[in-house]
Amino acid sequence: MEKNRKVISSAEYVSDRSSLSRDSVFIAIFGALWGLVEITLGVVIKGTRLPMGGAFLAVLCSIIFLNGRFFVRRRGSILMMGGIAATLKIFSVGTVIAGPFIAILIESLIAEALVSFLGVHRFSYVITANALSVYTILHPFISQGIIFGENIYKIYLETFQKITQLLQLDFSYLIWIILIYVFLHLILGTASGWFAYSLALRVKKEFPINFN
Amino acid sequence: MKKYFSLFIAILISALLLNPSNQWYIFIPVVILIFFVNRRAFYIFLKWKFNLLLLSLLLGVPLLLGEKDTRFLGISYSSEYFQMSLLMFNRSILILLGIKMFTNKISIQEIASGLQKIHLYHFSILFSTALRALPEIRVIAQNTFSEFRRTPRHTNVFSHLYNWLVKLMVRIVYFADQYYLDQLKQQKQE
Numbered sequence: 001m002e003k004n005r006k007v008i009s010s011a012e013y014v015s016d017r018s019s020l021s022r023d024s025v026f027i028a029i030f031g032a033l034w035g036l037v038e039i040t041l042g043v044v045i046k047g048t049r050l051p052m053g054g055a056f057l058a059v060l061c062s063i064i065f066l067n068g069r070f071f072v073r074r075r076g077s078i079l080m081m082g083g084i085a086a087t088l089k090i091f092s093v094g095t096v097i098a099g100p101f102i103a104i105l106i107e108s109l110i111a112e113a114l115v116s117f118l119g120v121h122r123f124s125y126v127i128t129a130n131a132l133s134v135y136t137i138l139h140p141f142i143s144q145g146i147i148f149g150e151n152i153y154k155i156y157l158e159t160f161q162k163i164t165q166l167l168q169l170d171f172s173y174l175i176w177i178i179l180i181y182v183f184l185h186l187i188l189g190t191a192s193g194w195f196a197y198s199l200a201l202r203v204k205k206e207f208p209i210n211f212n
Numbered sequence: 213m214k215k216y217f218s219l220f221i222a223i224l225i226s227a228l229l230l231n232p233s234n235q236w237y238i239f240i241p242v243v244i245l246i247f248f249v250n251r252r253a254f255y256i257f258l259k260w261k262f263n264l265l266l267l268s269l270l271l272g273v274p275l276l277l278g279e280k281d282t283r284f285l286g287i288s289y290s291s292e293y294f295q296m297s298l299l300m301f302n303r304s305i306l307i308l309l310g311i312k313m314f315t316n317k318i319s320i321q322e323i324a325s326g327l328q329k330i331h332l333y334h335f336s337i338l339f340s341t342a343l344r345a346l347p348e349i350r351v352i353a354q355n356t357f358s359e360f361r362r363t364p365r366h367t368n369v370f371s372h373l374y375n376w377l378v379k380l381m382v383r384i385v386y387f388a389d390q391y392y393l394d395q396l397k398q399q400k401q402e
Contacts, residue, residue, distance in 0.1 A: 020341060022392045024334075028341035029388040032349050035342070067381055083335060084342045087323060091315055098311050147307050148269075148300040149230075155296070158277045199374070203381045207389075 023072045030068030031084030034061050034104075038085055039092040042100060054136040055185050058107060059192035061085070062129045063199065065111065070200035075116045082108020099143035106139070107132050122197040129193030133185040216317040217326075219249065223310035227303045232295055239302045246309050253312040266301060273297045345391060352387060356380045 020028070037060060045053040065081050086104040111128050118124035144152050164174055223246070226238050246253055256262055274297055278290030318326075321343070325336065360376040367375075 020395060024338055025392040026388045028338045029345050032342035032346045033384060036350060080335060080338055084339055087339060147304050149303055151296045151300055155273055199377060199381060202378050203385060206382045207385050
């Protein structure tokens with residue numbers, strides 16, 4: 001953590017203060033908060049090897065940037081927040097940071113596309129959180145494909161076949177296990193998307209801001 | 213920064229170009245190059261979990277998968293999967309060493325100023341602002357979390373957590389608003 005603090009600090013090399021709009025300030029601050037959660041909680045969750053840990057982290061971060069997006073009614077803002085968080089993450093302490101870096105960028109892209117297309121309301125927040133939650137299942141295959149190459153998929157396929165043979169499971173049972181796993185992610189995504197919108201409404205009520 | 217970025221891209225390209233016939237002609241020189249550029253990049257091998265992952269990939273896969281067509285010291289393994297694992301092993305090491313070398317050699321502030329040069333001016337300003345605000349955001353989050361832990365719970369755990377998150381978000385929004393107003397004030401004074 002000490003190394004973290006040493007690297008990530010405002011310094012004389014950063015560009016001079018230029019006049020930023022309120023939207024831009026909010027994007028920067030919510031992006032920094034997202035990055036902070038990724039650096040701190042992300043490391044803890046990875047270390048504890050929590051089941052569905054990636055999904056928990058993704059939905060927690062989605063609550064942050066979806067709240068930010070509620071206050072910044074500008075397309076591209078989630079992508080900017082993701083860029084900030086990903087850049088902060090890649091300079092954090094840790095050996096394997098390439099995977100999380102790619103994950104943050106792809107998640108911000110998915111979220112940006114969905115919210116821009118669907119608009120800012122509870123339904124879009126639920127859909128976005130669900131999409132990100134399910135993406136965490138696919139992400140290891142994508143990032144490992146980049147790091148290890150396409151041969152990793154051949155290894156995964158053969159491993160699944162070995163497991164089904166060992167446990168004497170019909171392949172259809174494996175499909176059911178995967179579907180149940182996806183369903184659990186959808187429950188988590190729905191709850192967090194619903195929660196994110198409720199939280200944003202409550203925050204707005206506590207601190208009304210006029211962005212006109 | 214440009215020198216290290218170019219080197220990083222070259223390492224990535226060399227990792228992508230690895231195949232069973234050329235891997236040793238590319239892998240060994242690139243690893244030696246990284247060693248001379250930044251020895252600290254090799255500190256990733258000090259983490260036992262990382263080493264365990266690599267070893268299980270290199271040794272575990274050929275022992276468990278594929279047709280066991282070769283023997284070494286009495287242990288049967290698959291030569292096809294061993295070749296595959298070796299290639300993946302070399303590729304992953306090059307990519308991870310390259311990333312570590314790049315992040316060791318450049319500072320986050322250089323990234324912020326470098327973004328301006330590739331015409332991502334607006335993003336570089338946002339990123340600089342985020343860097344400046346990060347210590348304060350960390351303090352806000354830590355203080356709010358300490359309050360959450362100290363405050364006795366009168367409701368169920370979800371309501372308690374919800375109230376805490378509302379508090380955190382309100383403080384962040386308030387801080388962002390104040391940051392913007394302070395910036396405006398400073399601009400007017402200038």
